[in-house]
Structure formats: structure tokens, C-alpha cells
Amino acid sequence: MSRRRPLLLIAPAAGLIFFFVMLPYINVLVMSLRMPGADGKPYGPGFGMEAYAQFFAENYYLSALPHTLWLGIVTTAVCLVLGYPLALHIATASRRWRGLLYGIVLSPLLVGIVIRSYGWTILLGNTGVINKTLKDLGIITRPLKLMYNDFGVVLALAHVFLPFMVLPLLASLQGIDPAIGQAARSLGASRLTVFRRVTFPVSMPGVQSGCILVFVLAISSYVTPALIGGMRVKTTTILVVDALIDQFLWPFGSAMALVLAVSAGLIVIAFAMLTRMKWK
């Protein structure tokens, strides 16, 4: 009886995942194996590997994949580099400050994604706040290219997903017994060495989950790269939406979505193995 209870408790979550994650995935898989349609039909009769063949044959689509994964990796790295000091600071701040800083970190999540991305276009555009100010000050004559390129996309993505890096890091850092750092100090380690040899490695679980979260969210995001990248930054996710909604190519779009998911999955697995912690 007591061994059954945990199973019973996860049943609702398991059901939810089955109906809303597994079933759609199976549906996508089946769709990707259908033949292309004719006369404006999204797909035709019969099954085959046509969609995959088309994806791997056309450089326009194929080359977007590594580019998308690269944008995800860079966004993750930027979030880690910006988020770690922030999390460290919040973890050691006094209780009053902690609440305030926590709120600031979470604040990007309070604004809708479209509005937030639009906000970045106001800042980064050729006639946006930054370029206009620099021009008025006479520092530049021609506008800096701040958007419609990878730079702008990574910047906006990092802004959106920073909380997803900071929160797991914070949880990890706050779980560390402060006496551990003191023990290291008493054993002869300087503050910097304590960070390098103790704090950072012990916070690895947070680094791991933060990086995986941000990476997965970044490569699958649509609105931000579409708005900030304009037509010039083509990510696989944007191409998938194009194929499914604009071009009505359901098998092709599905195949592309699956290839992206599998590639991302492989990268996540490789990352998890590289950062495996035997001590957990």
C-alpha cells in the first residue's frame, strides 16, 4: 500500500505529460513521415522520408540548424556570465536587499514577450534610443548595427532568459553551508581560491540546470528572434513556423522541428555528461 502511493501521486502529472507532451510528439513524428501534399493540401497520402530528404538537401534550411544551436549556446554563456555574479550577490545579500534583488531579476517575466521584444527594438533600432543618442553626441556618424543581427537577438534572448539562469543558481548557492567556505579559509584558501575550488564546483547542479533551461528556451524561442532579427536572422524555429503556417508544408515543418529537438537533446545530453557530478 505504502509503495503504491507515490505512483498514485505522480499519476496526474504523468497523465498531463502523456496527453500534452507525448501525444503531440507522436503526432508530429507521424506527420513528418507523411508525403507532401498537392493542390494546397498540407500533406498527401502515404508515408515516406521525403520531408527529411528535403531538409538535408536544401542548404537554406540545413545551415539554419547549427546557427540556431550556436545562438542558443552563446545566449546560455551570456546568461551564465551575467547571472552567476548576480546570483552570488543575491545569495549573500542581507534579507532586505535579497527580496528587492529577487524582484528585479524576476521583473522581465512580468512583461509580455512581444512588448518586451518591441522594447528592445526601440532601444536598438537604427533610429532607436542608443543610435540617436550616440549620433546627437557626435560619437558616431552612421548608426551602429545593433539589431537585425545575431548580436541583437542574443542580447534580447539573454535578457528574457536571465531569470531562468539566476533562479536555479540561487537555489544552489543558498543551499551551500557557509561553514564550508570558512573551513576552506581556515585550511589556507584565499577568498578567490574558495570560489574556484569550493563554491563554484559545489554550485554545479545549479549551473547545470540553469544552462539546460536557458539553452532549450533560447533555441525554441520564436517571437524574440523574429522581431529583433527581422528577416535577416533565420532560426530553425522561425523556419518551422514558416513551413507550417505560411507555406502549409506540414510534413516538412514537422521533420524540421524533430531534427531541431533531437539535435538539442543530443547537446543537452553531451553537456550533462561533461558536467556530471559523481558526488551527487
Place this chain on the structure above:
Amino acid sequence: MTEVSLLSLVKSYGGAPALRGISLNVGHGQFVSLLGPSGCGKSTTLRCIAGFEEVTDGRILFDGKDISRKLPEKRDIGMVFQSYALFPHLTVAQNLAFGLEMRKVPKAQIAERVAKTLDLVQLTPYAGRYPKALSGGQQQRVALGRALVIEPAILLLDEPLANLDAKLRDEMRGFIRDLQKRVGITTIYVTHDQNEAMTMSDLVVVMFDGDIAQAGTPEEIYNTPATEQVARFVGNANILDLPVAASGAGMAEVTLPGGAALSVPAPATPGARLGIMARPEQIALADAGQGHLQGRVTRRLFGGGYIDYEIATDCGVLAVQTPANVLAGEGAAVGLVLDPARLWPVARDAAA
């Protein structure tokens, strides 16, 4: 081996004093306990010595040299924490090696010293395990080994046994004391458990409210406590409040409610009242009508090798501990015999 001196050490947290100017000398290789109730400043003292707290005033000397301004990593200290504070991402052997690596000891020597210390703390079979896979007692020994392997000038322990169960605690108590004697390291040990302090220490320092109330050998603290507060904190104490009948030559004669007179070593003026301490095992039972004081047994608790009595007398309810073969039933009238040689006058608490 190092001598540690605290000179009028003051530590305040935003104006609230945690240490009110304590002075203490810990000799070469001595085992000194800081004993006191929670919040009296024991850990603060230790943290000041270790360098984790900046002292507000006063000085800390190691072998006569002032180290109060030194960084913790420069103080050459081994510290054991109540939470053990092991490095979770390092194996037992790596935990021990950490301090040696910080000291840039050559690799071969590190391996050798780690192996020797693992043997000392009886953890050789666990060298490759992570802390998570160890019991509380084993983690405790890793912490001890990690502090000792660097051969520090002094060893600081902050309630190291508080998280262990009673049986293991007794075992570890003997283990730590033996180890300390073998290594001969100057040791400061923080505890709120008077039993622990008494059994392990060369010197017990009793602290209350940021001040040292008394420092002395365990015997001195137990038999000749300076104040009623110390007497009550260190073991069970009966304090009899008695009038002084006569005095002279440093002795005072006090009279008990039944008329019996006792002399105790205290300067006092006739007519004043003295607080006289008698430990439960320093009072013997006799037949009713005999002894210094009469009473009635209100409670009897069999403790195996001894019996704890509570006896109502004209001096209040007294605790008496006798060997298990001395039998008096609850409700029985008994006489109490005090041991004049062991009675000790104590300063009464202001509140009492």
C-alpha cells in the same frame, strides 16, 4: 604547539555586545573548553580566534604575537564545525588533501600525510567515498582529520558532537580526547554540555552573557564554583541560604534550621546570610532524627547504580543522590548528613 592569549576581547554586532572583554590564556598543548548556555558568546570567541569575525576591541596572541588583524587563511588554524562543513564534491582523501594543497606541499608528501591521518582517524577504508555516503560519526572524523592533517598551531572545535546520538557522542568524546593527547595540539573546544566539558578538559571556562564567569580545572569548577549561576550550570546543586552565627580566621559558622552548626571557609560577618552549596552526592541519608537536617522523601528515582531523591526540608526541597543500596520509600522521614569538608559558599545570584 602554541600558546593562545585573549586580551580583553570585545566583539559587538552593531552596538550589541556579544563579548564584553574576555581575557584567557591557553597553554601549550592544553585542552580548554568554553562552556555556557546557548548565546553566551562561545562561538563568537572561536570565530574571532579563527579570524572569521573582526574583533571590536582587544587582542589575540599566538605565542605572544598579535594576530588579531591577520586573515583566517594566514592563522594556521584547524577548525571543526558543528555541521562538519565537509566539501561535498571531494572524496574523503581529497577533503584531507585540500589544506595541504593550499600549503603547496609536494604531491608525494600529501599522499603520505593523508594516508597517515586517515589511519589516525580510522577512515582508511573510506578514503574514496564522498561525504554523502558516510555516517554522522564518520563525517565527524573526516572533519577532525581534515583539521589535523595540516598540523595547525591550534585546533578549534565548535560543538562537534552536538549532531551525534548519545552513544556515538560518548565514543567520540573519548576518541577526540585521546587523539588530542597523542597529537599534543593546543585545543579550544566549545560546548554547552557540562558533562562533555568536565570529562575532556584540562581547563573549563564557564561563560555567561559574553563574559567569563569562572575558569578552572573541572574539579575546581565543580567543587568550588565562583557563583550560584556557575554552580547550577555545572551539575546539580543545592544552595542552602543560611545565617552566619559566628566568624573568624576566614571561617564562618552557619546554623541550620534544626539548630545544627557547620563551619565553612568564607569571610562573613555574624548576622549575614551565606549561600552554601552542597552537591546531591555530597549529602548522605540517615535515620529520622539523626544528621544535620530533617526532611521527608517526596520523590525517589531509581537510576541503576544510584538513586535520586527529592527531599522536602526546612531549607527547601533538596536533591540527594545515594548509592543504590540506600533505600528510603517515598513519604519516609529521613535525616540528612552534610559533609562539612565539602560545603562551599557561593555568591548568590542578584535575582535570587
